[in-house]
Amino acid sequence: MEHKNEIKKEIIEAVEFSRKNNPMVGSITNSVTINLVANTQLAVGGSAAMVYLPDEGEFLAKAAGASYINVGTLLPVYEETLPHTAQVLNELQKPWVLDPVAVGIGLLRTDLLQKFKDYQPTVIKGNASEVIALAGLWGLEGGTAVSNVRGVDSSDSVMAANTAAIALARWTGGAVMVSGQTDLVTDGKVLAMSQGGSHFMEKMTGAGCSLGGVIGVYLVGASPFIAALTAAAVYNLAARRAEAKVSGPGSFQVQFIDELYQANARDIADNPFELVEV
């Protein structure tokens, strides 16, 4: 219980830090949801900058408070940009979020995600199938050699990714989030299960990508575990509130951004979550 109160206090600090300091996050992300990533980062108090080229990835790695790398729609230049940027981030010990979208599809994606093992992303965020497949690719416990990834969707349940998530977090020394109906966050020692959300999240492309981008914002002023849990909490809270006010996915997205912007730190910290020692 005391642990939980301590965590809530840190969530409040994370929310307030980003609203006060407007932390800049550099992103290399897919073209489908790049606009939503930027707008959600702004909604929670951050500043967004996106690039494609190697030297610009390096520039942002150095200049931004945190970075977000999403391998959604790979372009040829990513072959150079992504490993270079991740290497710089790792060398400078700057925090970054990896979103291993659709791991298992295509040679370049597999090659890039394999390389990221050495660059130790501070937070890894994926759906259950992606987390299991990434652990498999990295040869860690809980992973499978064959990906169950179906396009960008998950065909595994969140709890099925439990072991993989813990193994990944122990490898990186950071945190892992498995997004789903309940969001699981772990630093390899503790598991937090964040509740809430909305069925409309599956009808809004980029719900997951933008969550990764928002973790980046919180990562500038909080630990990996708290940053991921804060992002999960504000997403679950905003989605639940938005769903209650709308009747379709178009208005849901609009209302969701409004709720991200309006949610106060106390309410975000009070969004229900459970803790389990690993």
Next chain:
Amino acid sequence: MEHKNEIKKEIIEAVEFSRKNNPMVGSITNSVTINLVANTQLAVGGSAAMVYLPDEGEFLAKAAGASYINVGTLLPVYEETLPHTAQVLNELQKPWVLDPVAVGIGLLRTDLLQKFKDYQPTVIKGNASEVIALAGLWGLEGGTAVSNVRGVDSSDSVMAANTAAIALARWTGGAVMVSGQTDLVTDGKVLAMSQGGSHFMEKMTGAGCSLGGVIGVYLVGASPFIAALTAAAVYNLAARRAEAKVSGPGSFQVQFIDELYQANARDIADNPFELVEV
């Protein structure tokens, strides 16, 4: 009349199939409207995945139920990705939609669209000028050697593309849709004219692109003609309903997505259309 009732029954089945089965569509499409394409595909029950690279195009051609290729904002890598993906689709006899956006502009676009003649897209969807120009490029009846395409807009009326549409449908053995104030759909034997829509559709970038993406969703569980007509019907219905509730193009887009999501199968089938034997 009997024919019309049979068609309505098939429209209902197409709508219900995609809501029940969440069919995945792989898309290679332009960056301007890629987000709207994904969100409209989700709204009608589908699942969306977008890629740029050749081996990823091949992966989706095989893994997805249908594919959508839109030549809107060509990137250099498309020179390899698009013919390769279209060839795989053709070899495997997987259904796909071609959107020949801005045919006539640029060398690569012309070259790609020329190549697609042999890969026989299952559904071709364009505005009147695009359909006429594509028929011209492929040396078919009703086409013109000189494109009247003006950027992404049409300067020809839908009925002026009648002959070209029929010729294209007969060439591919699939269906052709000419989008406009009235949408024309033909399989080379029958012409359907779908009514409805909204003047706001011209004020929302991607109205046409996303229509192509939604045809892809229906194409997984319906014939080319029914898939195209179902997409036209739900678009015309949702646009008419949305227009009645809003006062500008910003709120129109939001409401339009909500209406796509909410429209029931019976109402979609009952959206007015006329049939003419060719």
Next chain:
Amino acid sequence: MEHKNEIKKEIIEAVEFSRKNNPMVGSITNSVTINLVANTQLAVGGSAAMVYLPDEGEFLAKAAGASYINVGTLLPVYEETLPHTAQVLNELQKPWVLDPVAVGIGLLRTDLLQKFKDYQPTVIKGNASEVIALAGLWGLEGGTAVSNVRGVDSSDSVMAANTAAIALARWTGGAVMVSGQTDLVTDGKVLAMSQGGSHFMEKMTGAGCSLGGVIGVYLVGASPFIAALTAAAVYNLAARRAEAKVSGPGSFQVQFIDELYQANARDIADNPFELVEV
């Protein structure tokens, strides 16, 4: 006073020209906000077309009434596309808008923006830090050798870019806009300060980019100074009206597009601005 009334008359003409003639603007712009650029261009009466390839940039330079070049998210092909397109625009004396986003970041960006000095963009639009840095890059008065650009945000105040804006306008013979809380527009002889706007503009990614795209629309039928001032006026008016009706940045963007569409020419011309002789 007479001067001001003359300007208002020209603003009304600019607004009415684009609503009546649906002028096409070709854009090469970043992937983050490309959809918003297109939708705002449509909302004020224009037609939007976006490309990436060199020969397509040339095509649009020739076919469109004006062009918009935004260096936000550079891709490798831009190394060829942007100088070629700008050269064609300059040779044909076709009007174009330059948005020097994040000037100072990366080698290609610096090289491209340096080259644009010779191609004399008709309107340059940036935030204060960008305008100062561009003047510095071009060796003009008011510029600084070291960029204060922080990602895509400005760390300088609008009035601090006064001298740089005038120097740039005199170099190009066109107009310069410095966007900010108050928007400054100058042709090197007169300074106009346009009032209004909303604090939500900073929470909507692409507020600045889309403003550049809308200047392009007005540039087809108006002088550089009037085109820039008209765009500033309709943005400040629409943002103020939208802010009064919403409670978050999601619904702000929707309402803002509606207000762009609905604003009448007289109200746009009457949006407050001040004039100062240089």
